[in-house]
Amino acid sequence: MSRQSVAKAHQKIQELSWDPVYHEPVSHYGTDYTFRKAKKKDPLKQVLRSYFPMQEEKDHRVYGAEDGAIRGNMFRQVQERWLEWQKLFLSIIPLPEISAARAMPLLFRTVPNPELHNGQAIQMIDEVRHSTIQQNLKRLYMNNYIDPAGFNSSLRNFQNDYCGTIGRQFAEGFITGDAITAASIYLTIVAETAFTNTLFVAMPAEAAANGDYLLPTVFHSVQSDESRHISNGYATLLMALSDESNHQLLERDLRYAWWNNHRVVDAAIGTFIEYGTKDRRKDRESYAEMWRRWIYDDYYRSYLVPLEKYGLTIPHDLIEESWNQIWNKGYVHEVAQFFATGWLANYWRIDPMTDADFEWFEYKYPGWYDKYGKWWENYNRLATPNGHHPIVAENVDYVYPHRCWTCMVPCLVREDMVMDKVDGQWRTYCHEACRWTDVEAFRPTYQGRNTPNMGQLIGAREWETLYHGWNWADVVKDMGFVRDDGRTMVAQPHLDLDPKKMWTLDHLRRMPAVQSPNVLLNQMTDDERAAFQADYNRQGPAGRPAPAQV
Amino acid sequence: MTTTAVPSTERSVPKPAFTDAEAGAKVFPDSDARRYNYFKPAKRKQSHYEDVTVEVQPDPRHYLSQGWLYGFADGKGGYPLEWTALRAWGSDRPVPERYAGSGGAGYEWPAHGWHEFRDPNEEWELTLYRYNSNVVRQLNQNIEAARQAKAFDQWNRNWVQFVAQHVGAWMHVDHGLGLYLFANANRRAPTNMHNNAISVNSMHRIRAAQDLALYNLTLSEEIEGFDGGAHIQTWNSDPAWQGVRETAEQLTSIWDWCEAIFAANVVFEPLVGELFRSNLVQQAAPSNGDFITPTLIGAEEYDFAERDLRYTKPMFHLLVTDKQFGAENRKLMQQWLETWVPRCVHAARTLQPLWSQPDAKPPRFEDGLDRAKSRFSAILSELELTAPKELGQ
Numbered sequence: 051m052s053r054q055s056v057a058k059a060h061q062k063i064q065e066l067s068w069d070p071v072y073h074e075p076v077s078h079y080g081t082d083y084t085f086r087k088a089k090k091k092d093p094l095k096q097v098l099r100s101y102f103p104m105q106e107e108k109d110h111r112v113y114g115a116e117d118g119a120i121r122g123n124m125f126r127q128v129q130e131r132w133l134e135w136q137k138l139f140l141s142i143i144p145l146p147e148i149s150a151a152r153a154m155p156l157l158f159r160t161v162p163n164p165e166l167h168n169g170q171a172i173q174m175i176d177e178v179r180h181s182t183i184q185q186n187l188k189r190l191y192m193n194n195y196i197d198p199a200g201f202n203s204s205l206r207n208f209q210n211d212y213c214g215t216i217g218r219q220f221a222e223g224f225i226t227g228d229a230i231t232a233a234s235i236y237l238t239i240v241a242e243t244a245f246t247n248t249l250f251v252a253m254p255a256e257a258a259a260n261g262d263y264l265l266p267t268v269f270h271s272v273q274s275d276e277s278r279h280i281s282n283g284y285a286t287l288l289m290a291l292s293d294e295s296n297h298q299l300l301e302r303d304l305r306y307a308w309w310n311n312h313r314v315v316d317a318a319i320g321t322f323i324e325y326g327t328k329d330r331r332k333d334r335e336s337y338a339e340m341w342r343r344w345i346y347d348d349y350y351r352s353y354l355v356p357l358e359k360y361g362l363t364i365p366h367d368l369i370e371e372s373w374n375q376i377w378n379k380g381y382v383h384e385v386a387q388f389f390a391t392g393w394l395a396n397y398w399r400i401d402p403m404t405d406a407d408f409e410w411f412e413y414k415y416p417g418w419y420d421k422y423g424k425w426w427e428n429y430n431r432l433a434t435p436n437g438h439h440p441i442v443a444e445n446v447d448y449v450y451p452h453r454c455w456t457c458m459v460p461c462l463v464r465e466d467m468v469m470d471k472v473d474g475q476w477r478t479y480c481h482e483a484c485r486w487t488d489v490e491a492f493r494p495t496y497q498g499r500n501t502p503n504m505g506q507l508i509g510a511r512e513w514e515t516l517y518h519g520w521n522w523a524d525v526v527k528d529m530g531f532v533r534d535d536g537r538t539m540v541a542q543p544h545l546d547l548d549p550k551k552m553w554t555l556d557h558l559r560r561m562p563a564v565q566s567p568n569v570l571l572n573q574m575t576d577d578e579r580a581a582f583q584a585d586y587n588r589q590g591p592a593g594r595p596a597p598a599q600v
Numbered sequence: 601m602t603t604t605a606v607p608s609t610e611r612s613v614p615k616p617a618f619t620d621a622e623a624g625a626k627v628f629p630d631s632d633a634r635r636y637n638y639f640k641p642a643k644r645k646q647s648h649y650e651d652v653t654v655e656v657q658p659d660p661r662h663y664l665s666q667g668w669l670y671g672f673a674d675g676k677g678g679y680p681l682e683w684t685a686l687r688a689w690g691s692d693r694p695v696p697e698r699y700a701g702s703g704g705a706g707y708e709w710p711a712h713g714w715h716e717f718r719d720p721n722e723e724w725e726l727t728l729y730r731y732n733s734n735v736v737r738q739l740n741q742n743i744e745a746a747r748q749a750k751a752f753d754q755w756n757r758n759w760v761q762f763v764a765q766h767v768g769a770w771m772h773v774d775h776g777l778g779l780y781l782f783a784n785a786n787r788r789a790p791t792n793m794h795n796n797a798i799s800v801n802s803m804h805r806i807r808a809a810q811d812l813a814l815y816n817l818t819l820s821e822e823i824e825g826f827d828g829g830a831h832i833q834t835w836n837s838d839p840a841w842q843g844v845r846e847t848a849e850q851l852t853s854i855w856d857w858c859e860a861i862f863a864a865n866v867v868f869e870p871l872v873g874e875l876f877r878s879n880l881v882q883q884a885a886p887s888n889g890d891f892i893t894p895t896l897i898g899a900e901e902y903d904f905a906e907r908d909l910r911y912t913k914p915m916f917h918l919l920v921t922d923k924q925f926g927a928e929n930r931k932l933m934q935q936w937l938e939t940w941v942p943r944c945v946h947a948a949r950t951l952q953p954l955w956s957q958p959d960a961k962p963p964r965f966e967d968g969l970d971r972a973k974s975r976f977s978a979i980l981s982e983l984e985l986t987a988p989k990e991l992g993q
Contacts, residue, residue, distance in 0.1 A: 062817040063810050065832060066775035072845065075780040075852040076860075078787075080673070098807045099736045099814055106733040109726060125622035133621065144656045148792060151799060152657075155784040168806075171783050175803050178796055179725035185652035186724075192634055196621045199630035205655040206638035209663035210704045218658075222670040225787065226677055232670075259614040333612045458669075494673065506675050509667035510698040516665060518700040528703050529665075533629035540630070547628045569700050 060095035067164030079229040080503035081160045083296045088162075088289050092169040094278045101172060105179065108271050112183065115267040116190055124263065125194050130401070130545045132260035133191065135326035137200035137398035139318070140188040141208035142217035143249075144181040146241075147272075149221035150279075151177035153237055156229035161286050169282045176275040187268045197547060199533050199540045200397040207397040207540075210529050212513035213389065216458045219314050223307075227492075227505020230290065231303045238283025240307040243353060245315040246276050247344035252337075253319055259329035291360045298499065301363040306491045308365050309483040312372040313457035316341070320382030321389060325403070330410035338376050338415070346373060368483055375463060375481075380591055383415070383422055384462035387592060390429055390543065391448060394440045394522060394558065395513075397531045399542040402430035421591045433544040434551045440522075440543065443561045448593040452567040452586070453512045454480035456488045464590035469571075469583055476572050476579065518566035523558035638663070639709055642718045649722035654715075657792035660695045661711040665704025667695065679790045681714070684858035685932055688713030689924035713922055714790045719797040719911045728800050731907075732807055735899050739811055743818055746892040752823050754889035758959045760823055761830070763893055764816070766954055767881060768831025769841050771812035773848050773873075774900070778805030780852040781860050788857035797911045798861065804903040811896050843950030844872060847943050858919075862933060863940040865912040866983070869904050870976040871944040872951075877901050879968030880954060887960035913982055920984050933985055942990040948972070949993075 154174040158167055192201035200207065208214035224237040250273040254266035290296045320337045335343070346369070354364050375381040393400050403411075403426040411418040428446040432438055442450065451460035452467065455477035461467035466481045470489055479485040490496065492507050510516060517525045526532060531540040537554040544551070574582060588596035623634070635646065639654045657679065658664045668677025681691050690712025696705070710716060721727070746752065755763075782802030786795045820828035834841055851868060854860040877897045885893045919929045948969055955965040962968070977987045 059814055059817065062828075063813050065829070066771055066809050066813055068772055068776065068832075068835060070849045070852075073849040073853040075849075076784070076855050078784070078855070097814070098732070098803070098810050099740065102729055102732040102736050102807070105725075106729040109729055113726070123622060126618060126620055127616055128621045129617070129619055130621050145658070148656050148795075152787040152795065155787045158780060158784060167779055171779055171802065171806055174783055174786060174799055175728070178799050179729070181656055182652040182724040182726075182796075185656060186648075186726075189636070189648075189651050192636070194623050196623060196625050197628075197631070198623070198634045202630070202633050202635060202637050204636070204638075205658070206663045209658045210665040212666075215666045215669070219669055222668060222677065226668075226670040226672050228673075261614075261616065261619065328617070329614045331612055331614070503673050505673060506671040507669065508671040508675060508677050509669040511666065511669065513666060515700050516698055516702055516704050520701065520703070528705055530663075534633050535629040538629040547626050547631075549628050552628070566700060 056095055056097065056100065059097045059099065060092070063097055063168065064165060067167070075159060077159045079156045079160060081229040081231075082501045082503045083160070083228070083230040083290055083299055084293050085160070085162055085289055086293060088292065092165045092285065093281050094169065096169065096172050096278060098172070108274065112267055112271050116187075116264060119264050120190075120194060124261065125196070127261035128195065129260040129262075129328045130196065130399070131328055132257065132262060132326050133195055134197075134200075134398040134400065134545070135322045136188075136191060136262075136265070137204065138208075138213055138217075138396070139253075139322060140184060140191070140201070141204040141397075142214060142220070142318070144184045144188075145208070145218065146221040146224070147177050147181035147184060149224045150237055150242075151175070151181070153224040153233035156225070156233040157286065160229040161234075161289065163285075163289065166282060166285055169278065169285075173279050173282055176279070180272045180275070183268055183272065187264060190264065197399070203397065203530060203540070206530055211396060211531075212392070212458070213318075213396060215513060216314055217318060219310060219457065223310065228299075228303075228501070228503040230286070231299070231306075231504065234283055234286045234290070235300070235303040236307040236310070238279055239287055240304070240311050241315075242276055243280045243283060244308075244345055244349040245311050246273060247348065248315065248319045248323075248337075248340060250276065252340040252344060253323055256323045256327050256329070259334070260327055287357070287362075288360065291357070291362060294361070297361055297363065298497065299501070301365075302491050302496055304363070305365045305368055305483070306487050309368050309372070309481075310457055310487065312368075312375070313454075313459055313480065313484065316372070316376060316381060317385040317459050320376070321386040324382055324411075325386040325390075325400075330406050332410065332413050336414040337382055341376055342373070371481075371483070379463045379466075380415070380418075380421060381463060383411075383418065384590075384592070385459060387422060387425060387448075388451065388460055388462055391442050391450070391593075393541050393543045394442065394526065394539065394553070395529070395531075395541070397540045399545055401545050402426065402433050402543070425592050429543065434546065435553050435557045439561050440553070440558070447595065449589055449595050450567065451593065452478040452571065453514070454478065454484050455511055456480075456484035456507065458511055458513075461586070462590075462593070464593075465587050467583070467586050469579070476568075478568070478571065512566060512568045514564060514566040515568055517564045518569050520564050521559060522561045522564060523555040525564055526558060527555060639715075642716070647722060649724055649727075650718065652724045653719075653792050653796055655792070657795065659711065659715070659790070660706065661690075661693060662706045662709065663704075664706070665698070667698060679788070681712075681790055683788045683790075684856045686858045686919050686929050687922070687925040688716070688919060689922050691925065713918065713924070714794070717791065717793050717915055717918055719793055720914055721797070721800070721907050721911055723797060723800045723911075728803065732803065735903075736807070736811070739815075739896055739899060742892055742895045743815060747818065747822055751892055752819065755823070756888055756959050758957060759885075759888035759890060760826060762884075762888075762954075762958050763819065763890070764827045764830040765834040765838070766841075766957070767893060767897070768812065768816050769834045769838070770876060771809045771816070771831065772835045773844060774805045774809035774812065776848050776852060777864055778802050778809060781854075781864055784852075785857045785860055794915065797915070801865075801908045801911070804900075804908060808900040808903060811899065815893075815896055840951055840953045843947035847872065847947040850943065858916075859936055861912060862916060862936055865904075865908055866916065866979060867937065867940040867976070868944050868947075869909070870979055871941070871972055872947050873904060874901070874975060875948050875968055875972040876951060879971055880951075880962055883968070884958045884960065884962035887962075888958050909979070913979070917983055930985065933983075934988065937980075937985065937988045938990060941988050942993060945990065945993045
C-alpha cells in the first residue's frame with residue numbers, strides 16, 4: 051500500500067472538486083430543506099486506493115466461508131424453520147440495498163458539500179456490493195438447501211406478495227420524495243443508524259444459533275460498511291441543523307422515518323428472530339431485549355438524545371410508544387400470528403410452534419400463552435390438509451384485520467386502529483402516527499408551510515383489494531406461488547416435505563372468496579362504519595373478536 | 601501450592617442438531633428446481649451475473665402488482681421510462697391498471713426491451729472489487745518502484761511542469777464526470793443491469809481521479825519544486841483547458857440520462873479523453889524520460905476502452921436496432937451527435953497548445969486528432985450511426 055498517510059491522501063483528494071463556472075450540474079431532485087455551504091468533514095476519510103483492496107479482502111473471507119460451508123455440509127445442520135424465513139428476508143433485502151445506491155445522487159445537488167459527495171459515491175458502490183452479495187447468498191441457499199422453492203422464484207414473489215410490499219417501503223422510502231427526507235433522514239439517520247443493528251447484527255446471531263453461519267458471514271461483512279454510511283448521514287444532519295428553518299422539517303421527518311421503520315423492520319425482523327428460531331435457551335435475548343439494547347440504548351439514548359443540544363426535536367413519544375408496542379402490546383407476536391394466518395398467500399413454509407417454544411415465549415413475555423397459545427395450537431392442529439380449510443378460513447377466534455394504508459402492516463393492535471377519509475376514500479391506519487404520516491406529513495403543505503418537494507404515498511396499497519372476490523386457488527396461481535407439479539403450493543404451514551402432507555391448489559378451491567376489508571369498509575354507511583370501528587377497537591389481543599357487550 | 605476449585609458452569613451455547621436439510625435429501629415437488637425462474641437468460645444458460653443482477657430493481661410491468669409505493673411530488677415513483685427520450689420496444693405499454701378484483705399479473709417477461717440489456721463485463725461486486733483492487737495495487741507498485749529507482753530524476757523540467765499542470769488537470773474531468781454524470785445517472789435507468797453498469801463506470805472515473813491526485817501528492821514529495829497545486833490553477837484559468845472544462849460541465853448538466861451516457865462515452869471520451877490520454881500523454885511521456893505516468897493513464901484508458909465503452913456499445917446498439925423504436929432512437933442519437941460532436945471537437949482543439957509544451961514533442965496534434973476521429977467513427981459504425989458533418993471541423 052501507499053506510504054502516504056490516509057489523512058494526507060484524503061486531504062489531497064479534496065482538491066478534485068471544483069465549482070462550475072460555465073454550466074450547473076443538472077438538478078433532478080428537490081428538497082424543502084435549505085443548506086448553506088459548509089466544510090463538514092467526512093470523518094472516515096476513505097480513499098479508493100485503500101478502499102478497493104479492503105473490500106476485496108472482505109470478499110475473500112466471505113467467499114472462503116461460503117466454500118467452506120458447502121464443503122462442510124453446513125446444510126445438514128441448518129434449521130429449516132430458520133431458513134424458510136430467509137426466503138422472505140433475502141427476497142426483500144437486495145432491493146433496499148440497491149435503492150440505497152440509487153439514493154445517493156439525491157444528495158449531490160441538495161447538500162452543497164463536495165467532501166461528503168465523495169463519501170456518498172463510496173456508499174453507492176458499497177450498496178451495489180451489498181445487493182449482489184446478498185443475491186449470491188440466496189443463490190447459494192437455493193442450490194444447497196433442501197427446499198429451493200421460494201428461493202428460486204424470490205424476486206417475482208417478493209414483488210407481488212403482501213409481505214414483500216411491506217418490506218419494499220424500506221427501499222422506496224430512500225429514493226423518492228424530498229431528497230433529504232428520503233436519502234438522508236429515512237435512509238441514513240434512521241434506517242441505517244438505528245435499524246441495521248437488528249437487521250445485520252442481531253439477526254445473524256440468531257442465524258448462527260440455527261446452524262447457519264453464512265448469513266452472519268455475509269451480513270457482518272455488510273454491516274462493516276454501515277459505519278461509513280452512518281457518518282455520511284450524521285454530517286448531513288449537522289449541516290441541516292445549522293439552519294433553523296430546517297428544524298420543523300427535521301422534526302416531521304424523524305417522526306415519519308422512525309415510526310415507519312419501527313412498523314416495518316420490527317414486524318419483519320422481530321418475527322424472524324422470535325418465530326424463526328429453534329434455539330430456545332432462556333438466557334438468549336428475546337427480540338424485545340435486543341431492541342432495548344441495540345435501538346433504545348445504543349441509538350436513541352447514545353446517538354439521538356445528544357443531538358437535542360443542536361436543536362433536534364426528537365420524537366421521544368414515538369420511541370417510547372414503539373417500545374410500548376413491542377413490550378406491552380405484543381406487536382411482534384401479532385405480526386407473526388398474522389403472517390402465519392396468511393401462510394397460504396406467501397412463498398415460504400412456517401413451522402408450527404411447539405411446547406418448547408411456548409415455554410420460552412412465556413418465560414420471555416409473561417402472559418404470552420394466554421394470549422397466543424391457543425391460536426398456535428389451532429395452527430398446529432390445522433397444519434396438514436385433512437378435510438378442513440387453511441386456518442384463515444377456520445373459526446379460531448381470529449378476525450381478519452384491516453390494512454394500514456400507510457405502513458401496510460395490518461392494524462393488529464386493534465385498539466389503536468384509526469380511520470380517516472382521504473382523497474375520497476376511507477382508509478384504516480394501524481396507529482395515529484401512520485394516519486398522521488398519510489394525512490399530514492406526505493402533503494404539499496405541512497403545518498401551514500409549503501412543502502412542494504414532499505413525496506406522495508402512491509400505489510395499490512391494500513393487497514386484498516387486487517383479489518377482491520377471487521377464489522384463493524386462483525390468487526395463489528396468479529401470484530405464481532406454485533411448485534413445478536402445477537398444483538402443490540410453495541407455502542406450507544408446516545415443514546413436512548412428504549407430498550401427501552402438502553397443501554395444493556385443490557385444497558383452496560373450496561374456500562370462500564377473498565374479501566377486501568377496504569372495499570367492504572367503503573361500502574358501509576356512516577353509522578355502520580362507526581359501529582365497525584367501535585367493534586374493531588375492542589378486538590384482540592391475538593385477533594380475538596370483541597367480547598360481547600353486556 | 602494451593603489450588604482453587606473452579607465451579608463448573610455449563611456454557612450457554614446453541615446445540616448442534618442434525619437436520620439433514622441439504623439439497624437432495626428428499627424428493628418432492630420443486631426439490632430440484634434450483635434456478636432463478638423469474639427471468640429469461642440472454643443466452644441458453646443463466647449466468648452468475650444475471651442471477652445477482654436481474655430484476656432486483658422491480659418493474660410494475662412485471663410482477664410489481666401493487667405498483668410503486670412512494671412517489672415524488674409529481675406522483676411518479678420508481679424509475680420512469682420517460683427519464684430518457686429513447687425508447688425500447690414495449691415502452692409504450694401502460695403499467696397494468698389495478699382495481700378491486702383486477703388481480704396482480706403483469707406482462708410476460710421481459711415486458712419491454714429495456715430488460716434485454718446485459719452488461720458484457722458482467723460486473724457485480726466480486727468482479728468490480730477484484731478489478732479495481734488489481735489496478736490500484738499495480739499502480740502503487742509502479743509508483744513505488746519508480747520512487748525507489750529515482751526515476752523522477754530523469755524527467756526534464758518542462759515535463760515536470762507538464763505533469764503538474766496538465767496531467768493533473770485531467771483529474772478534474774474524471775472527478776466531475778464520475779460523480780455528477782455517472783453516479784448521478786445510476787438513479788435514472790429503468791433496470792438494474794443499466795444502473796449497476798453505470799455505477800461501476802462511475803467508480804472507474806472517481807478512482808482514476810484519485811489515482812491522479814495521489815500520484816500528484818507523491819510527485820510533490822519526490823520532486824523538488826513540483827507544484828502540487830498547479831493543476832487547480834490550470835483547470836481554473838489556463839485557456840487551453842477551458843474548452844474541456846466547459847464541455848465537462850455541460851455534460852453534467854444534461855437532464856436525459858441516456859444522452860448523458862451517450863455524450864460522455866460515445867462522443868467525449870473518444871474525441872477528448874482518448875486524444876488527451878493516448879495521443880498526447882502516452883506518446884509524449886517516454887521520450888521525456890517518464891515511464892511511470894503512462895501506467896496511470898494507461899489504466900484509465902483500459903477502464904474506458906475495455907470496460908466502460910464495452911457496456912456502452914451494446915446498451916445503445918440495442919436501442920438503435922430496437923424492433924419498435926429503432927428508427928426514432930437512431931434519429932435522436934444522430935441529433936445528439938450533431939450537438940455534442942462540435943462541442944467536443946472544439947474542446948479537443950482548445951487543448952492543442954499542450955502539444956508544443958514538452959521538450960520532446962509527441963506526434964502532431966492534427967495526427968492525434970485524426971486518430972481520435974477515426975476511432976470515433978469506428979465506434980459509430982459499430983453502433984450503426986453516422987458521423988455528423990461537424991466531425992470535419
